[in-house]
Structure formats: structure tokens, C-alpha cells
Amino acid sequence: MYQYDTVDRQMLADRTAEFRGQVARRLSGELTEDQFKRLRLMNGLYLQLHAYMLRVAVPYGSLNPTQMRKLAWIGRTYDKGYGHFTTRTNLQFHWIRLKDAPDILDHLATVDMHAIQTSGNCIRNVTADPYAGATAEEVDDPRVWAEALRQWSTFHPEFSLLPRKFKFAITAAPKDRTAARVHDIGLVLRRARDGALGFEVIVGGGMGRTPYIGPTIREFLPANRLMSYMEAILRVYNRHGRRDNNYKARIKILVAALGTEEFTRQVEAEWAKIGDSVDLPDTELARIRGAFTRTGFETLPARSEVFEAAKASNPALARFARNNLKPHKKPGYAIVEISLKGIGETPGDATSEQMEAVADLAERYGQDDIRVTHEQNLVLPHVKLDDVAAVWAGLHAAGIATPNINLVSDIIACPGLDYCALANARAIPIAQHIAEKFRDPDRAEKVGELKIKISGCINACGHHHVGHIGILGVDKKGEEFYQLTLGGSGAEDAALGSSLGPALPYEKVADAVDTLVDVYLRERQDGERFLDTFRRTGVTPFKEAVYADAH
Amino acid sequence: MKALTANRLTDGDVVFWKDGQWVERFADAQLWADDDPAAVEAEGHGKAQGTTVIDVYLIDLIESEGFWAPLSYRERIRALGPTNHPHHGKQAEGGAVVEALQHAHGAARSTGRVNLIKRK
Amino acid sequence: MPTLIELKDTLARTVDDPFTHVADGDDLATGDVIVSLTRFQADGERLLSEGRRVGVRVAAGEEVEALAYDLPRLSVVALDFPKNLDGRAFSNARLLRERYGYRGEVRAVGDVLREYAAFMVRCGFDAFEPADGASANEWQAATGRYRHVYQRSADDRSPAFVERQG
Numbered sequence: 075m076y077q078y079d080t081v082d083r084q085m086l087a088d089r090t091a092e093f094r095g096q097v098a099r100r101l102s103g104e105l106t107e108d109q110f111k112r113l114r115l116m117n118g119l120y121l122q123l124h125a126y127m128l129r130v131a132v133p134y135g136s137l138n139p140t141q142m143r144k145l146a147w148i149g150r151t152y153d154k155g156y157g158h159f160t161t162r163t164n165l166q167f168h169w170i171r172l173k174d175a176p177d178i179l180d181h182l183a184t185v186d187m188h189a190i191q192t193s194g195n196c197i198r199n200v201t202a203d204p205y206a207g208a209t210a211e212e213v214d215d216p217r218v219w220a221e222a223l224r225q226w227s228t229f230h231p232e233f234s235l236l237p238r239k240f241k242f243a244i245t246a247a248p249k250d251r252t253a254a255r256v257h258d259i260g261l262v263l264r265r266a267r268d269g270a271l272g273f274e275v276i277v278g279g280g281m282g283r284t285p286y287i288g289p290t291i292r293e294f295l296p297a298n299r300l301m302s303y304m305e306a307i308l309r310v311y312n313r314h315g316r317r318d319n320n321y322k323a324r325i326k327i328l329v330a331a332l333g334t335e336e337f338t339r340q341v342e343a344e345w346a347k348i349g350d351s352v353d354l355p356d357t358e359l360a361r362i363r364g365a366f367t368r369t370g371f372e373t374l375p376a377r378s379e380v381f382e383a384a385k386a387s388n389p390a391l392a393r394f395a396r397n398n399l400k401p402h403k404k405p406g407y408a409i410v411e412i413s414l415k416g417i418g419e420t421p422g423d424a425t426s427e428q429m430e431a432v433a434d435l436a437e438r439y440g441q442d443d444i445r446v447t448h449e450q451n452l453v454l455p456h457v458k459l460d461d462v463a464a465v466w467a468g469l470h471a472a473g474i475a476t477p478n479i480n481l482v483s484d485i486i487a488c489p490g491l492d493y494c495a496l497a498n499a500r501a502i503p504i505a506q507h508i509a510e511k512f513r514d515p516d517r518a519e520k521v522g523e524l525k526i527k528i529s530g531c532i533n534a535c536g537h538h539h540v541g542h543i544g545i546l547g548v549d550k551k552g553e554e555f556y557q558l559t560l561g562g563s564g565a566e567d568a569a570l571g572s573s574l575g576p577a578l579p580y581e582k583v584a585d586a587v588d589t590l591v592d593v594y595l596r597e598r599q600d601g602e603r604f605l606d607t608f609r610r611t612g613v614t615p616f617k618e619a620v621y622a623d624a625h
Numbered sequence: 626m627k628a629l630t631a632n633r634l635t636d637g638d639v640v641f642w643k644d645g646q647w648v649e650r651f652a653d654a655q656l657w658a659d660d661d662p663a664a665v666e667a668e669g670h671g672k673a674q675g676t677t678v679i680d681v682y683l684i685d686l687i688e689s690e691g692f693w694a695p696l697s698y699r700e701r702i703r704a705l706g707p708t709n710h711p712h713h714g715k716q717a718e719g720g721a722v723v724e725a726l727q728h729a730h731g732a733a734r735s736t737g738r739v740n741l742i743k744r745k
Numbered sequence: 746m747p748t749l750i751e752l753k754d755t756l757a758r759t760v761d762d763p764f765t766h767v768a769d770g771d772d773l774a775t776g777d778v779i780v781s782l783t784r785f786q787a788d789g790e791r792l793l794s795e796g797r798r799v800g801v802r803v804a805a806g807e808e809v810e811a812l813a814y815d816l817p818r819l820s821v822v823a824l825d826f827p828k829n830l831d832g833r834a835f836s837n838a839r840l841l842r843e844r845y846g847y848r849g850e851v852r853a854v855g856d857v858l859r860e861y862a863a864f865m866v867r868c869g870f871d872a873f874e875p876a877d878g879a880s881a882n883e884w885q886a887a888t889g890r891y892r893h894v895y896q897r898s899a900d901d902r903s904p905a906f907v908e909r910q911g
Contacts, residue, residue, distance in 0.1 A: 081893045081905045088891045101635070103676040109877075112830065113860060121679065123703050124714050125637035154713055169713070171636035195830065225895040225905065231867035232839055232898065235832025301896075312836050313808070317829070347844060352897045358906035420709050491699060492707035499698075502709040552697050 075138045076221045077365045078186040086183040093117050094176035118189030122493050126170040129192040134202035134220035135163035135446040139433035144185040146429035159422040163446040195236045197227035201243040201252045204445040208455035210403035211247035213265045218363045220244050233308045237315035238323035253564035255279045255287050258325045271297035278329030281534035286326045287568045291338040302353045306345035369441050374406025378459035391466050394477040412452040413476040417509045420502050421487040422450035431472035482524040483509040490530030497530035499547025499554035507584035524604040540564035542605045544571040554580045561608045586620045593619045626686040627664045628654040631678035639703045651704040750873045750884050757885035805833040816847045826855040835868045842869035842899035862887040869899035
């Protein structure tokens, strides 16, 4: 974890004081709703269907146990005893009272947390690889750069009224767990042959109404020039992005309209003029790097006899290990993924008790480190293999040992029409119905990696465009219908899904997914994932099976 | 028929207009015939209460077999609460009307035209 | 006539505006004027030759690059904030200060709101025509709310990474 210093803390204190004043002015009637709305949105406070929603930033998805406990406490004190982890790796409380919001922000500030820039047309929370610092795949720790970006983008005076919201993803591993190619800017850390660090810069990806896989505009940006280059991109966007139509205001539209070559030319020309005055000096980069709590690893054998014995006597643990454990860079350690996708539960929801259980486990067995993934799960990045059985037991007791990471029931879903004022259809019950179909864990494991992503409207918070199976809720004359897409991917092999066929009514969706899986199991060749099979066969066999009844 | 709805400023709770007051239950909401000018008049009064409520608007209702319900699914969810947490929101209160609401809710799903609340 | 607030050395005060805003179709009045970019390109030479002080009003969609060679002759560049929270004037202001070294007045006009006062100051604005009725005191409070800043901009504030070096 990055440790806040006085500057960081005073920044939050000044912010909470400002917001407390704004809320008081609203409640007294000094501010109208029109005037106040943009102010509360600058603090992540939305009005949803049933109450206010407060979106708390979890910068680059990184939390310590103290912060997690505070979130649990806020959930219990000011909400209904739970919180919802989002595809932006933030945490949303769905039952907040306006009059409590200033107090909540004060409580968050005591643990170095806030809701700054979790909404509005500004630079939002940065997504980073949830395995940062733990995976052997990475060339550097992306959190250092994510923190640098967090500071640079916080209250950036020039880029706080952009044409539209703006989202970064950063990873340092070839295996992309951040959906970098569908972000406004995706940054992939690379090392040149001479060892120098740099970024591949991807600009203009995105989902929503007009999805794009972002093109690379620079193969290698020297790492210490990051801020000036980002400033150049944002300046070109701020000046030239469309402001006449909200649906065409994201940077992806500008990049597509200008063409990658011309957009790149404009950015490079601006960058040349900006120079290096806004770049962070090496001393500050070193300070940020040093402000992350050091992880200490013991020298351990790669194989843990304790763990092997526990697995042999406990099939549930063995199943959990098969699906939720990922390789760690150090022998004798593992990355443990915690699924927030219990069968029949709401994807991404965690109760206050569950948050506290995770905090306890992170403290006892996980070097005080917790991550949130954009797939709405949690990660304990540094767990000794010797301790995995104890971690599993703790998770099991808290009801969050679901062994389904990357499986068919590990579904992304936005809050949808059950909560969201923008939604056209529900997403959560669709996820629940599909998960129920694959309640049998043997069947789910047999199906293997299959990413289902559900959005309740075209804004695509549920990332449906990049689901292996994507599901988009639409409203047809007051009824909920769902359009299915196949073959999308948000990973390093990024692709947009293609349409399966006419939209299906609410009660047909889970059956249709079941049918799609059956077709895959019938068609698949050795080792193929659902996505690979689809890419080989195309849509036809899937389409025929799902719409067979219709003929 | 129409009803007037809003969210309360201080806590965001869904409220309905009844004789100059805001009430929390759809069951208690005042209803107007589609062409009753009193509905628009009430909407005007509601919109003037900027320190009490926000997002004031009229919703369309449909009537069938003696039950009344908001026409749109979104409004039915506002009147009840989220479907994934049956104990959250207005539906948590229980009682005969809420039970009627919840019962009708199942039938509501695919038709978009449901009878949620018994009038009279 | 809108109030004009001037900010000097972090002190905001209300001042009498010596300039008259002249719309494109209107008479060029007498004395010091602020005209649109188009009008300036047509009548600028004449106005300056009359010994008047001249300001140019730059719309959000216009670019200050168009004034590059005229800046030394201009007393005011007024950058417009249209409704709908349009931040293009922020970029225009920074370019005026940082790229062209413009030392004259950079004035915020249009939908000028105190919530964005601190950002305006950081981008190089030093005069404001508030659209929200803010007083000089309120404006000053709004610009001085934050003790620290994280990034370099067109003002002379030390960003956190410099402060931290002590």
C-alpha cells in the first residue's frame, strides 16, 4: 500500500470541509438542485432509484485491512450492511442519505480514502493489474505509476471539465487483467532491450454505445516522460473532443474521427511543445516507490507439504485451489482470488461481515494487502501456500469461498434496473439465474474459462461488449429484453463481441446461455476455451441452437 | 391514471404526492384521471418544493381488475425496492399491500403491465 | 454590467471595469473595448491605432494560437466558458501563459462559477466576471481552499512533489 503523507491527508481534509459546506448550503436552500448536482457528482454522490449512491474510490483497486474494516463499518452504520464492488474497482454504497454524506467522507478520510473524481467529466479511478507486485509476469510494479497518475490527475486544473469522463488502465504484464484496450488510455509497461522502462500507449478504446478496441499510438514512451505525454493527449482531447453530443464525446470518437495517424501526430506535436516541465522528477518517482509498504517474503520450497496434505483430505479446498489460486512470483506463495460471485448472490456485493473477514485474513496471512479486480472479485496477493487452508477456512466460514474464478458463474453484472437510474433492464437477476444453471461445480469446471458480462443499459458498466458471452438489457415497450453477443474479450486478445441474433425476453436468457454452453461442449476441440471455439466455428452453430425453437 | 412521485432531498427516499403532502407508500398516493388538470397543478406545487424533494414527475398508471400499478418497470421497482434484495426498500415493510405488490410482481416481469395495488 | 473581480497576489477585489464588451454587430463605442476574435481580425488595427486599449474575447471553440502575433498588443484576453461545464478555456489560458508568455489580463467570462475558481487561477486567469453573483470575498475563499496541489500548471504554486523535497 502507498502510505499517505501530510500533503495527501490535508488534500482530503480540505475536500471534505468543502463538501460539508456545499451540503449545508443545499439543505438550507441556498443552492438549487441544478447548482448542487454537479457538486455532489464531483464527490461521487448520485441519486439512484431508491436512495443516494456514494461511490468510494479504491485507487487502482488497492486496499489495506484498516480501510476494508472502515468500509464494512460504513456499510453497517450508514447503509444496509453491505457494499458493492464495481467494474471500476470502486465500492458503491446504495442506500446513502445526503445528510450523512459529509460524515461518511470524514470517516473515509481517517483511513486515507475518498470519493474524489468517482464521477463527473474528469479523470476517474485508474484500473491496475490486481496481481501487481505478486505476479512473475510483470516488468515493474504498475501501482507506482498508477499512484503517480492518481496524484497528477487529482484536481488537475486543466482537465476537470473534459468533454466526458476519462478512464485509465495500467498493467505491466503481457496477460492483461485490466481491459487496457477498452479504456480511454491503456498503458502497458514494457522493458526495452537495454532494460529501460517505458509504456505502450493505447488510446481511444471504450465500450458504451460505440465500442472500440483502442489503437496503440506509441510503442514505447520512456517511463519518466509519462506525465507530459498524458498531458498532451488530454489537451488534444480537451480542446478537440466533441461537446455537442454526450454519446460522441469520449476520446474514442475523436481518435476514430481523426484517424489514429492524425490523432497521434497532434499528440506528438503538442508533446514536443509541452516539454518535460510537468514530468515527475526521478526523486519523486523514487519517493512514491518507497512509500509503498515493503512486502517481505520468506525463502520457502515451491511445494508445501502441509498444503498438499490438506488438499488431499479436503476436496472442497482442492477445488478452491484449482480455480482460485494463481501463481506467485515467489516459491511457496500464491495469489488467492476471492470470488464475490456466490451462486444466487449479487455479483460484487460483500456484506460488512465478509469485508471484515477478508480484512482479518489479509492481516493474518496476507501482508495487509487486498486488491479489487475489475471483474468484481477480491484478491489476497501474497499468501503462503502453508496458509492457504486456513485462508480457505476463513473464507468458507464467511460464505465467500466460492471456487469459480474465471468460470461460467463468475459473472460481471452492473447494478442494473434494480438500483440504477440510467438502466433499462435488470442485470443482477439474470446473473443469478445463469449462475444457478451452473450450480454443479463439476459441470462449471468442465466448461472451463467462460466470461459472461451483463450490462443493464448501453453505457456498458457491465462490460458486455468484451464478454465471451455478453448480455445487454434493453427496454422494449416497458418489457425487459436482452441482446446477446459472443466472442468478446477484454484481455490481451481484446475483441468486441458480435451479435447472436434477436433480443430474448427476460425468462429465456439463462436457458439460452445453457444452450450456448452445450454447443461449445459439443464443438470444442482439445484445450479450447469457449472463446477459442467460437473464434474457430463462428456464430452459426450457436445461433442455430438458440433460435431453433423460434422456427 | 397518474400519480406524482419524487425523491426526498435529505435521504433520496421515493415519495408520492397525497393532498399536498409527500408520503412514502405508493399505496397511499393520490391518483388523478389522465385528463385531470389537478395532476399538472400538483406537479407544479411539487416542483416548487426544492428543499424537500428532487426529480418531481408524474407517472402513468394502468388499471386492471381493480389493481393500479405504474406503467413502467422502472417505476414499479421504485415503488417496491430492488428485486435482488426482497428485504430492502419499501417492500421490506410487509403487510397486505406489500404482499399484494410482491405477488403481482412475479406476473409483472415479462408483460410490463401489471396490477400492483388494489384500489378501493 | 457584470461585476469584475481581479486577483492580484492571491487577493481578490471588485474593480470597475474600464473595458466595454462590444458585440459583433454593435458600434465600436469609445474608449477601451473587448471585441470578438473575428471583430479583432477585421478592426483590430484601427482600434489599436486610435490609442485605445483592446481586449479580445475568445470563444471556447476558438484557439488562442490565432492571436499568437498580436498578444503583445492586447491588454485583455477574455476566455469564454459556455454553459454545460465546458473546460476548453482552461487549455486556452494555460497556453497563453505558458506557451506564449502572455503577461496581460486573462479574464474568465461566460458561465463563470466559483466552484471552478481555483482551477481557473491555476490555469492563469487573473480576472473574473462571475455568473453566480459571487462576491470578491467568496471568490477569494474559493481560490484558497486547498493547501496543496499535485501538479504544475500556469500559476507559481509549488506542486506536492516539490514541497516534499522540503
